[in-house]
Amino acid sequence: GAVVSQHPSWVICKSGTSVKIECRSLDFQATTMFWYRQFPKQSLMLMATSNEGSKATYEQGVEKDKFLINHASLTLSTLTVTSAHPEDSSFYICSAKGTGNTEAFFGQGTRLTVV
Amino acid sequence: GDSVTQMEGPVTLSEEAFLTINCTYTATGYPSLFWYVQYPGEGLQLLLKATKADDKGSNKGFEATYRKETTSFHLEKGSVQVSDSAVYFCALSLNAGGTSYGKLTFGQGTILTVHP
Numbered sequence: 738g739a740v741v742s743q744h745p746s747w748v749i750c751k752s753g754t755s756v757k758i759e760c761r762s763l764d765f766q767a768t769t770m771f772w773y774r775q776f777p778k779q780s781l782m783l784m785a786t787s788n789e790g791s792k793a794t795y796e797q798g799v800e801k802d803k804f805l806i807n808h809a810s811l812t813l814s815t816l817t818v819t820s821a822h823p824e825d826s827s828f829y830i831c832s833a834k835g836t837g838n839t840e841a842f843f844g845q846g847t848r849l850t851v852v
Numbered sequence: 853g854d855s856v857t858q859m860e861g862p863v864t865l866s867e868e869a870f871l872t873i874n875c876t877y878t879a880t881g882y883p884s885l886f887w888y889v890q891y892p893g894e895g896l897q898l899l900l901k902a903t904k905a906d907d908k909g910s911n912k913g914f915e916a917t918y919r920k921e922t923t924s925f926h927l928e929k930g931s932v933q934v935s936d937s938a939v940y941f942c943a944l945s946l947n948a949g950g951t952s953y954g955k956l957t958f959g960q961g962t963i964l965t966v967h968p
Contacts, residue, residue, distance in 0.1 A: 741895060760926065771955065781941065781958040830896070832956075841956075843888075843896035 738763045738809045743844025750821055750851055758816045758847045760831035766811035767833035771841060774806075775828040787814055821851045853878045858942050858959035865932055865966050873927040873962050875916075875942035883944035885909075885918055885925040886956065890939045899940070901925075931965045939963050 740763040750756050759771055772779040785801075787793040787808035795801045803825075805817040808838050809851055814833070816817050832841035877883065887899040887909070900909030906922035911944060913959040914929045942959040 743895070744894075773958075775961075778960060780960045781956075782958070783955060784883055786955060832896075842902075845893065845895045 738835075739763075739835070739842045741767075741831065741842045743793055746845060746849070747848040750849070752822055752851055753820055754757040754786045754816055754822055755819045756849060758818075758829055758831075758849075760814045760816070760834070760844050762812050762833045765835045765837075766788070767814070767834075768811065768836050769782065769834045769841070770808055770814040771832045771833070771834075772806060772814075772816050775830065776814075781830065784816075784827055809811060818849065823851045825849065826851045854883070854944060854946060854957045856944055856957055856963050857943050860941075860960075860962070862963035862965060865954070865964070867912075867934055867968050868931045868965055869966075871927070871929040871932045871964070873940055873942075873964070874960055875925045875927065877923050877925065877944050879923075879944055879946060881946050883946050885915070885916070886943040886945065887916055887927050887940040888943060888958075890941065890961075892938070896941065906925075931952035932964075934966050934968055937964055937966045 742761045744759045756793045772781045772784045775781045784799045785793045787806050790809050793806035808814040830846035834841040857876050884903045885959045886901045888896040889899045890896045900911040902909040902918035908917045916925050916927045939961045941961045943956040
C-alpha cells in the first residue's frame with residue numbers, strides 16, 4: 738500500500754506556543770488529506786479535509802483560526818496548533834488520498850502534550 | 853448524526869482463541885463499513901471493508917459481515933496469534949458514489965492483546 742509519513746510522532750510544548758505537524762505522502766500524490774483528532778478513550782474525530790491548493794474545509798465545532806491547515810503541495814499537508822493549551826493535548830492523525838486511490842492511507846499519528 | 857460504537861477494551865486472549873469485537877453503527881444513509889488496525893508505532897491500515905448489506909469483508913483470517921437489520925459489523929477471527937495484538941477501529945463512510953472512502957467516522961478503538 739501507499740506510505741504516509743507523519744512527523745513528529747510525539748511533541749511536548751508549553752502553553753501558548755504553536756506546534757506544526759507534517760503529513761507527507763511518500764510514494765503518491767495526495768490530492769486530498771484528512772486530519773483527525775482522538776481524545777483518550779474516545780473516537781477519532783475528523784477535524785478538516787484539505788484539497789491541494791485550496792482552503793481546508795473544517796468540521797463543525799473545529800476552530801479554523803486555531804488549527805491552521807496548509808496543503809500547498811501534492812505530497813505535504815501541515816497542521817499548526819496555534820497558541821496551544823492543555824485541552825489541545827490529544828492524538829492527531831492524518832490520512833491522504835490520491836485520485837487513483839479508493840481509500841485514504843494513514844500516517845502514524847502525533848501525540849501532542851501541552852504543559 | 854452518524855456514529856460508530858465498539859465494544860470497550862482492552863481485550864486479552866490466549867493464542868488460538870476465538871475473537872469477536874462488536875461494532876454497531878448509526879447512519880442516516882447507506883454507509884460503507886470498515887475495520888482498521890493499528891499496530892504499535894504504525895499508522896492505521898485498512899483491514900477489511902463491506903460496501904452493502906450482507907457483504908462479508910475478509911482479510912488475514914479476519915471476517916466481518918454487514919448486517920443492516922442489526923446495524924452491526926462485528927469483527928471475528930477463529931484463531932488469533934500474538935502478532936494480531938493491535939488496536940482495532942470500526943468505521944463508516946457515507947461518501948456518495950461508493951468508490952471514495954476518505955471521510956470516515958470512527959469508533960473509539962479496541963485494544964487487543966494476545967498472549968502466547
